Amino acid sequence: MAFAPMGPEASFFEVLDRHRASLLATLSRGGQEPSGQGTRMASRFEDTVGLQMVSHCTTRKIRSDSPKSVQKFALILKILSMIYKLVQSNTYATKRDIYYTDSQLFGNQTIVDNIIDDISCMLKVPRRSLHILSTSKGLIAGNLRYVEEDGTRVSCTCGASAVAVPSNIEGIRNAKFLLIVEKDATFQRLLDDNFCNQMSPCIMVTGKGVPDLNTRLLVKKLWDLFHIPVFTLVDADPYGIEIMCIYKYGSMSMSFEAHNLTVPAIRWLGLLPSDIKRLNIPKDSLIPLTKRDQKKLDSILKRPYLTCQPFWRKEMEMMADSKMKAEIQALTSLSSDYLSRVYLPNKLKFGGWI
Numbered sequence: 001m002a003f004a005p006m007g008p009e010a011s012f013f014e015v016l017d018r019h020r021a022s023l024l025a026t027l028s029r030g031g032q033e034p035s036g037q038g039t040r041m042a043s044r045f046e047d048t049v050g051l052q053m054v055s056h057c058t059t060r061k062i063r064s065d066s067p068k069s070v071q072k073f074a075l076i077l078k079i080l081s082m083i084y085k086l087v088q089s090n091t092y093a094t095k096r097d098i099y100y101t102d103s104q105l106f107g108n109q110t111i112v113d114n115i116i117d118d119i120s121c122m123l124k125v126p127r128r129s130l131h132i133l134s135t136s137k138g139l140i141a142g143n144l145r146y147v148e149e150d151g152t153r154v155s156c157t158c159g160a161s162a163v164a165v166p167s168n169i170e171g172i173r174n175a176k177f178l179l180i181v182e183k184d185a186t187f188q189r190l191l192d193d194n195f196c197n198q199m200s201p202c203i204m205v206t207g208k209g210v211p212d213l214n215t216r217l218l219v220k221k222l223w224d225l226f227h228i229p230v231f232t233l234v235d236a237d238p239y240g241i242e243i244m245c246i247y248k249y250g251s252m253s254m255s256f257e258a259h260n261l262t263v264p265a266i267r268w269l270g271l272l273p274s275d276i277k278r279l280n281i282p283k284d285s286l287i288p289l290t291k292r293d294q295k296k297l298d299s300i301l302k303r304p305y306l307t308c309q310p311f312w313r314k315e316m317e318m319m320a321d322s323k324m325k326a327e328i329q330a331l332t333s334l335s336s337d338y339l340s341r342v343y344l345p346n347k348l349k350f351g352g353w354i
Contacts, residue, residue, distance in 0.1 A: 084133035138165035138215030143175040143201035183233040193340035231269035237325035238296035267353040273319040285330040311354040
């Protein structure tokens with residue numbers, strides 16, 4: 001006789017439930033970080049939303065009577081006409097679809113992507129309002145069932161596989177927490193270890209590195225609907241931190257749409273630089289920081305939102321001092337299933353996030 005996988009006892013989630021209560025109290029106060037987390041920044045950064053456009057930013061003029069910009073002007077008109085047809089017919093297309101309508105005219109996909117971003121920014125509407133979608137690369141699994149726009153019912157119940165992040169969903173179920181996993185390899189390992197069922201009810205998402213638009217939209221929607229704790233599991237290196245910051249604070253290229261994409265309530269669960277020493281991870285599992293890594297780390301440390309995150313800054317300064325980084329896979333040096341059996345359950349049970 002087969003039995004359904006059992007999740008942890010109710011008492012396991014006590015710290016998570018208290019954290020959620022704290023998040024809800026923060027929202028009721030206006031969405032600001034709790035006191036002691038830093039000062040509120042103005043202009044370029046808003047701690048309740050993320051990176052924002054500023055009114056005095058520089059602008060570019062694209063003219064039809066200028067030899068330097070006439071080609072781009074024509075391409076903008078071309079894509080605007082395609083958007084008009086999509087809106088009129090209530091149909092949708094991906095950026096890739098638009099590029100392949102006339103690949104010789106556009107030249108490459110990047111040109112199309114940049115023009116669509118410019119149009120979205122110029123009209124001050126999200127890309128979806130232009131009826132343009134991104135091709136999803138992200139995956140999702142866990143205690144999640146939803147209905148797609150065409151009425152298709154999808155279950156993400158954890159097994160040995162996950163489903164692609166959809167472009168739009170309705171009818172989502174609830175969970176105790178959402179775990180954002182930086183890399184696909186780690187995400188798949190957690191699936192293989194039956195992590196979602198062990199920690200049920202929970203949801204896991206991966207953007208397979210730098211997240212695509214649909215993955216960011218989904219994370220934002222899950223937060224808006226349920227206000228469950230959202231944690232990130234990234235490498236203890238500058239590029240893992242950068243990816244975490246994109247989910248939490250947004251990116252410069254999409255700052256005009258930050259309110260639709262960012263979740264400032266996100267917390268850093270791991271891998272923390274301080275975990276490397278605390279867990280006595282072997283030195284041969286660590287990697288020296290490259291010059292490129294050091295440049296990226298210096299850049300992040302200068303960002304305005306770090307004033308709101310003194311604990312994040314401390315971890316990054318620890319990384320800078322040690323001149324070493326570590327991938328999540330370094331935990332396998334302790335045991336093959338240490339991540340799913342010990343590290344994550346203990347972090348979640350005892351509040352080991354910042």
